[in-house]
Amino acid sequence: MIRSHVLICGGTGCTSSGSMAVREALQKELEAKGLTEEIKIVTTGCFGLCALGPVMIVYPDGTFYSMVKPEDVAEIVEEHLLKGRPVARLEYHEKSGDHHIPTSLSETQFYKKQHRVALRNCGVINPEDINEYIAVDGYRALGKVLTEMTPDEVIQTMLDSGLRGRGGAGFPTGLKWKFASGNRGKVQKYVCCNADEGDPGAFMDRSILEGDPHAVLEAMAIAGYAIGSDQGYIYVRAEYPIAIHRLEIAIKQAHELGLLGKDIFGTGFDFDVQLRFGAGAFVCGEETALMTSIEGNRGEPRPRPPFPAVKGLFAQPTILNNVETYANIPQIILKGAQWFASMGSEKSKGTKVFALGGKITNTGLIEIPMGTSLREIIYDIGGGVPNGKKLKAVQTGGPSGGCIPASLIDTPVDYESLAAIGSIIGSGGMIVMDEDNCMVDIAKFFLEFTVDESCGKCTACRVGTRRLLELLDKVISGNGELEDLDKMEQLAMYIKTNSLCGLGQTAPNPVLSTLKYFRDEYIAHIVDKKCPAHVCKKLVRYKIVEDKCRGCTKCARNCPVNAISGAVKQVHTIDQQKCIKCGACMSGCAFKAIVKE
């Protein structure tokens, strides 16, 4: 008789911080105490609070432990699992407010405003056991469509739900399926899943694949039934080994139970799924490039039309949806289109997962109804900006998105509202920045990424992004002229309108949005030759504060280029001509006598 379940996160975040060592220690301790018949360990997918890993939940009481180490395990077993007294020092405390211990996970500030649809099983079930998925209504949606619905009814349900692609572009999923639905049974069609999550800072697809792989398989089979396809492909990053491992297990288990393969549920419907691994090319997240890559070629995009719904993978009609999009689908089928459409805002239905990171107290994975304001996300869920710093901007959409200034923090997060202010939802990266971040430097960071990842097929992107980066470099090194800003804007518009695929069409967004909202910072770099955030090295000057310097000579000894001079017990000076701005003097000064300006 199992009287308690201990859930340990086995997502990539917690695994990196040592959750598997904690599980091993717990297993040994339970064996030593003879408790293996009473207490069951379940390794789950991601809980979302990755910064606090390894995390652990003990049921039935729901005690939430964070940052557990293997040496804490004996105390948890002795005190909590044997004597029923939770170990307070390991329990999760609120990071803001009165720092109290919440009664349950759903009561925490971090989870309270969240609404988990795509992530509903992550951190709840064991992703390596299909029976746990079935126990939470898994594969019931597939059974329902195969036995009670026609393919057209399935597509109509998707249309009515208002579900839009979660990978970035936000195209209505039902419409995509409808376009590919002609000639069912007469031509070979394919159902593809885009799991080539490449935005730096976004990891929701990985968490879904690691925490709930069957939801994606089930949804792909539903899509196969809707458009008349018997073959699916999941294109997953080779850099996600845990996700690949769990997908392989899930496909095998689904086959054993007849939930994939021939004659599913005895209805005569066949559907199979194969995995294909990406090889580290960001452009392969673009739909036509992804298909070219599955075909075994250089992953270069091709012009559209023809759209994949007409001529996609192996030149056959194909639909491609993102992992998070698929994770919503079984529930839409079970609970109905109206249920889904009741969440979110007018044109953006349902929920969206965001990877919250940067200068924020609660980093991690969150899922919120569309239309939630940035303010609620950053302050209520994220716990605000740490170290008393001021919020400066929020970057959404990764290298394709833009920087939203703090003044627009009441903007609701949905497709239309973010597009209206020059950013996008994208795949859901959300990086919070404070006053110590230089917006010109951020623009350069993202642009360097796209320059590196541009596939080189079209000139606008291959050459255009490079020239744009050179202009940015000019500004950052203090050699910019005011007219460069206009040149940058012109070039950016040219790249946007002339690039072949989404990568190039969106590559200038980080530059354009920072130019729009933080033009004064660009001007400070150009006119005053100063970086207001003290980030851009070439514009920073290290200075010795006279009344703080004791003349200890430490900085002069630390300086790798002998740029600091001064006698013992005399105020030192820095030769700006020689200084290379390495900062060794400032970090070594015991009297805080060296400042950046």
Add this chain to the structure above:
Amino acid sequence: MKKNLTTVEFHGTKEQEEKLLAVIAEYKGVKGSMMPILQKAQDIYGYLPIEVQRIIARETGAPIEEIYGITTFYSQFKLNPTGQVAISVCLGTACYVKGSGDILDEISSQLGLPVGSTTKDGKYSLDATRCIGACGLAPVLTVNGEVYGRLKTDDVKTILAKYRD
């Protein structure tokens, strides 16, 4: 992404080739099999030298230039193995003005190894990196992740000697 051509002499074994042929046979007739074949070939050899690409071309009938186009497109595919002794010299500003460029040249000439490549026996690889943030120790280099600082060109000999066997 720019890639250096393979500089290491190819030492593929019979067993490796047999494994590769088995992989190619397994994917015979499977559509879009080039990526999985290349990925498994890299698992077998550790990298994808032209010799391995030629075997794949011969067995699959795909043109070698097409295969070469794929291996150079994706950052995951390596044309050079990382050396058992992986040396990176910091060319950040602080190190550079303190003479890390000379250190780099010295290592390059002592090993007879161009920057960004691997010795023919696969023992040493030499790279120039961006600033690693150890400016106070400038100039610095790392060998298999271990940092050596405040270097003079005379030190190169001693450091390389440590890794000779």
